[in-house]
Amino acid sequence: MHSPPRGVVYAIYYTALAAIAVPVNIVAIVILSRGGCGLSRCITRYLVSMAVTDLLVIITAVILNRIPGIYFPGSFLSITPVCSLSTALINASRDSSVWLTVAFTFDRFVAICCHTLNTKYCTDKTAAFVVGTICALGCLTNIPWYFIHEPIVIIDNVPWYCRLKEIRYTSPVWRTFDWFDRILTPCLPFVLIILLNAVTVRHILAASRARSRLRARNTGENQSDPEMESRRKSIVLLFAISGSFILLWMMYVAQFLFERFANDYKINGFSDPKFIFRECANMFQLLSCCTNTFIYSVTQSKFREQLKKMLQYPLALIDKIVK
Numbered sequence: 001m002h003s004p005p006r007g008v009v010y011a012i013y014y015t016a017l018a019a020i021a022v023p024v025n026i027v028a029i030v031i032l033s034r035g036g037c038g039l040s041r042c043i044t045r046y047l048v049s050m051a052v053t054d055l056l057v058i059i060t061a062v063i064l065n066r067i068p069g070i071y072f073p074g075s076f077l078s079i080t081p082v083c084s085l086s087t088a089l090i091n092a093s094r095d096s097s098v099w100l101t102v103a104f105t106f107d108r109f110v111a112i113c114c115h116t117l118n119t120k121y122c123t124d125k126t127a128a129f130v131v132g133t134i135c136a137l138g139c140l141t142n143i144p145w146y147f148i149h150e151p152i153v154i155i156d157n158v159p160w161y162c163r164l165k166e167i168r169y170t171s172p173v174w175r176t177f178d179w180f181d182r183i184l185t186p187c188l189p190f191v192l193i194i195l196l197n198a199v200t201v202r203h204i205l206a207a208s209r210a211r212s213r214l215r216a217r218n219t220g221e222n223q224s225d226p227e228m229e230s231r232r233k234s235i236v237l238l239f240a241i242s243g244s245f246i247l248l249w250m251m252y253v254a255q256f257l258f259e260r261f262a263n264d265y266k267i268n269g270f271s272d273p274k275f276i277f278r279e280c281a282n283m284f285q286l287l288s289c290c291t292n293t294f295i296y297s298v299t300q301s302k303f304r305e306q307l308k309k310m311l312q313y314p315l316a317l318i319d320k321i322v323k
Contacts, residue, residue, distance in 0.1 A: 005279050006070065006270055013283060014066040018058060021290035025055040028293040031306045038302040041124040043234075046104040047292070049131045053100055054289035056093035060086060061286060080151040080159035087162065088145040095185045096138035097289065101245050102189045103130050108238045109196045113203040141184070144177055182256050186249045193242045204235060233299070240295045248288035255281040 028051040031037065032044050039047070065086050068077045076082060107130075111122045120126075148168050151159030168174045255278050267275045296303040 005066075005275070010066075010279070011070045014062050014070065017286060017290065018062045018067060021058040021062070022055065024290050024293040025051045025058070027307065027310065028296060029055070031303060031310065032296075034306070036302065036306050037296075037300055039300075040122075042107065042122050042127045043104075045124055045127040045131060046100060046107060047296075049135075050097065050100045050104065050292060053093055053097035053135070054292065057090070057097055057286065057289045060093050061090045065090060074160075078161050080149060080162055083162040084146045084149040087149065088142050091142040091145050091181070092139045094285075095142060096135045098185045098189050098245075098249075099134045099138065100131065101241065102192050103134060105193050105196050105238065105242050108234065109200050112200055112235075141181075148174065179260070182260075186253060187256075190246065190249070190253060193246060197239065197242055200235070200238070236299050237295070240299055241292060244291045244295060245288055248284045248291070250284075251277075252281040252285045 029048055032039075032048045032051065035041070035044060037044070064077060065083075068075050077086065107122055107127065111118050114121075148165055149162040150165050152161040152163050154160070168178070258277075259274075267278075270276075297307060
């Protein structure tokens with residue numbers, strides 16, 4: 001994340017991503033915080049926190065890292081302590097975003113599959129504690145990234161730009177930290193999300209068949225089931241969010257595994273296929289920070305209603321002023 005690429009494609013992509021991701025995440029935060037989407041306070045807290053951390057990823061990784069590196073190379077953001085701090089903040093916000101997705105998936109798993117634990121765990125208070133813990137750990141575990149960089153050049157006693165220290169590749173401690181960091185995000189979340197969703201699907205299918213048989217026996221005919229319909233909407237939201245995460249992070253995981261098992265970290269310029277592969281992985285990974293709002297718009301009718309009201313409000317205000 002600390003070495004922005006050069007080229008028209010990258011310039012257009014990251015500019016467009018920032019222009020889209022910032023407003024859509026702000027819109028999601030505002031709409032969800034107002035609580036008019038028919039979602040529980042527990043779910044709302046997770047979704048709002050996910051939107052906030054996604055917004056922080058865009059600000060730190062795109063607006064303060066990628067775009068300045070492309071359009072304004074040599075700005076104060078390129079001073080070594082600043083770009084070292086930028087790298088640590090990028091990783092902290094990214095990790096928090098990823099693990100909040102895991103936490104939301106686990107919350108829905110408990111709500112659907114663990115009825116005895118549901119009332120105790122799926123509460124606003126628990127959600128607030130989980131969100132706070134994840135964000136705090138996300139910051140603490142990424143502090144080492146600040147200390148692993150060194151300047152490329154020193155001009156008038158000012159260190160400029162960042163590159164990884166050679167010890168990053170030779171020290172067992174740093175190599176262990178790097179493996180731990182990448183396994184923690186996103187390899188372990190991948191496994192957890194897939195496993196939790198698989199168990200959840202199995203439970204839903206079994207419960208749906210049993211409930212359908214019971215209702216058919218009691219009523220003699222198949223009728224609409226409000227509870228199953230509500231559960232279906234919740235599952236669509238869950239699977240859309242977790243599925244989007246898996247698809248957009250898949251290349252990032254593949255790139256990490258390729259680098260580590262091939263033990264080939266050397267990149268010869270921006271045209272090197274390894275660099276293009278790595279940058280494409282980063283581009284897809286960052287794209288995941290603006291997809292949730294679109295998912296809410298497609299899967300949640302009340303969210304669409306709130307969005308329409310928000311978009312119509314400025315027009316109504318202008319019309320009122322003109323009249």
